Amino acid sequence: xxxxxxxxxxxxxxxxxxxxxxDDLYDGLKEEIEEGVNIxxxxxxxxxxxxxxxxxxxxxxxxxxxxDGILFVPEVLLAANAMKGGMAILKPLLAxxxxxxxxxxxxxxxxxxxHDIGKNLVGMMMEGAGFEVVDLGINNAVEKYMEALExxxxxILGMSAxxxxxxxxxxxxxxxxxxxxxxxxxxxxxxxAPLNEEFGKAIGADAYCRDAAVAVETAKEWVGRKHNQKTA
Amino acid sequence: MPxxxxxxxxxxxSPSGVGRVLLIACGALAREILDLKAANGWTHLDLTCLPAxxxxxxxxxxxxxRESVAKHRAAYEQIFxxxxxxxxxxxxQAACDDLGVEMIPGPHCYSFFEGNARFAQHSETEITAxxxxxxxxxxxxxxxxxxxxxxxxxxxxxxxxxxxxxxxxQAQTDDPDLTRKAEACAAMLGLSFERRFTGYGDLxxxxxxx
Numbered sequence: 222x223x224x225x226x227x228x229x230x231x232x233x234x235x236x237x238x239x240x241x242x243x244d245d246l247y248d249g250l251k252e253e254i255e256e257g258v259n260i261x262x263x264x265x266x267x268x269x270x271x272x273x274x275x276x277x278x279x280x281x282x283x284x285x286x287x288x289d290g291i292l293f294v295p296e297v298l299l300a301a302n303a304m305k306g307g308m309a310i311l312k313p314l315l316a317x318x319x320x321x322x323x324x325x326x327x328x329x330x331x332x333x334x335x336h337d338i339g340k341n342l343v344g345m346m347m348e349g350a351g352f353e354v355v356d357l358g359i360n361n362a363v364e365k366y367m368e369a370l371e372x373x374x375x376x377i378l379g380m381s382a383x384x385x386x387x388x389x390x391x392x393x394x395x396x397x398x399x400x401x402x403x404x405x406x407x408x409x410x411x412x413x414a415p416l417n418e419e420f421g422k423a424i425g426a427d428a429y430c431r432d433a434a435v436a437v438e439t440a441k442e443w444v445g446r447k448h449n450q451k452t453a
Numbered sequence: 454m455p456x457x458x459x460x461x462x463x464x465x466x467s468p469s470g471v472g473r474v475l476l477i478a479c480g481a482l483a484r485e486i487l488d489l490k491a492a493n494g495w496t497h498l499d500l501t502c503l504p505a506x507x508x509x510x511x512x513x514x515x516x517x518x519r520e521s522v523a524k525h526r527a528a529y530e531q532i533f534x535x536x537x538x539x540x541x542x543x544x545x546q547a548a549c550d551d552l553g554v555e556m557i558p559g560p561h562c563y564s565f566f567e568g569n570a571r572f573a574q575h576s577e578t579e580i581t582a583x584x585x586x587x588x589x590x591x592x593x594x595x596x597x598x599x600x601x602x603x604x605x606x607x608x609x610x611x612x613x614x615x616x617x618x619x620x621x622x623q624a625q626t627d628d629p630d631l632t633r634k635a636e637a638c639a640a641m642l643g644l645s646f647e648r649r650f651t652g653y654g655d656l657x658x659x660x661x662x663x
Binding site: 249293294295296298299302333334335336337338359360384385386388414415416417420 | 511538540541542543544560561576577580581600601602603605606609612613616617
């Protein structure tokens with residue numbers, strides 16, 4: 222791109238800037254996203270609005286194009302990395318301004334599995350959608366999940382696995398929840414490349430989520446349902 | 454005609470039409486199977502391969518095997534599928550059961566090359582190992598670097614491999630050039646290196662009984 226074509230973010234009006242941030246997220250341009258977030262903050266935007274309208278809006282498009290086979294994992298990771306840059310600026314401000322919280326999720330990859338790209342994407346998209354996310358990291362034994370459920374009291378437990386050999390461990394966790402009489406206290410969502418809907422049902426999860434965007438939609442739907450049950 | 458790794462990756466391999474048992478295999482196993490066949494005089498075995506690149510999208514494996522069985526069933530007495538589960542989450546086994554054909558046991562080729570029983574013994578203590586076979590070392594760019602975008606965005610390396618500690622090169626053959634390349638792959642990914650000679654492991658013993 223020549224100098225005369227260069228876009229000066231600060232010269233764009235709000236609508237153009239948000240649109241440009243969608244493009245920059247799509248292209249994985251972290252510095253531009255950070256700059257865009259700072260400009261919107263200077264213009265008096267609320268952190269929650271920047272998060273939902275600019276960042277999540279942009280990542281949703283990335284999610285759709287990933288689902289439709291237009292974008293692939295490397296591009297999604299670059300976009301996620303750019304969003305992470307924006308989130309790092311917004312996160313402390315969101316805590317200060319008391320942004321609305323949709324629900325809480327404990328998430329981690331199961332014992333024997335160190336593959337956390339999907340789990341990290343889900344965690345980030347969930348945070349973007351207004352969920353509080355407690356990330357247990359990788360290689361989690363059932364005891365770690367159970368302890369986190371007790372101490373964090375989340376709405377949702379999310380489990381992730383990439384390997385055929387590790388995915389059955391999800392059932393170990395769910396069976397333990399059943400044994401301890403707490404299974405119905407939580408929404409259990411599972412995901413990972415070798416999983417499918419049938420597997421999710423067979424192990425007693427509430428839903429299988431094929432990607433991060435689906436995970437967010439599913440989480441919102443189930444949390445909404447849970448709240449409705451409580452108020453009914 | 455000599456086998457070309459790029460063709461095995463992209464297109465697979467057509468059967469020769471000779472032999473009473475057809476092996477439907479992953480393109481990544483073609484050389485190994487043909488080597489075993491030649492060494493043991495298994496003239497009753499014919500081989501067709503699906504593109505090795507299906508490993509990047511495992512849902513294509515089950516569908517590809519189904520189509521291949523349907524296409525070739527009438528021409529052979531027996532069909533044997535030389536894929537392990539390979540990331541299909543049990544769907545390939547279910548399809549084989551449905552089609553009435555057998556497949557090689559195990560979670561993936563890293564396991565059956567080493568021997569499923571032996572691999573299972575250390576699988577829980579070796580979760581931070583990234584495995585490469587002879588084929589994957591030769592096709593490292595096609596299976597690792599390019600699909601992960603590391604040629605265009607090397608900064609993504611640690612997002613993919615940050616939780617791994619070592620690269621285990623499971624050598625099917627003794628080839629100093631491949632070993633050197635595997636070592637270079639480990640360095641590129643920022644991992645320590647281990648060469649582990651496996652030979653053909655359970656692949657040989659499984660094909661032997663057909």
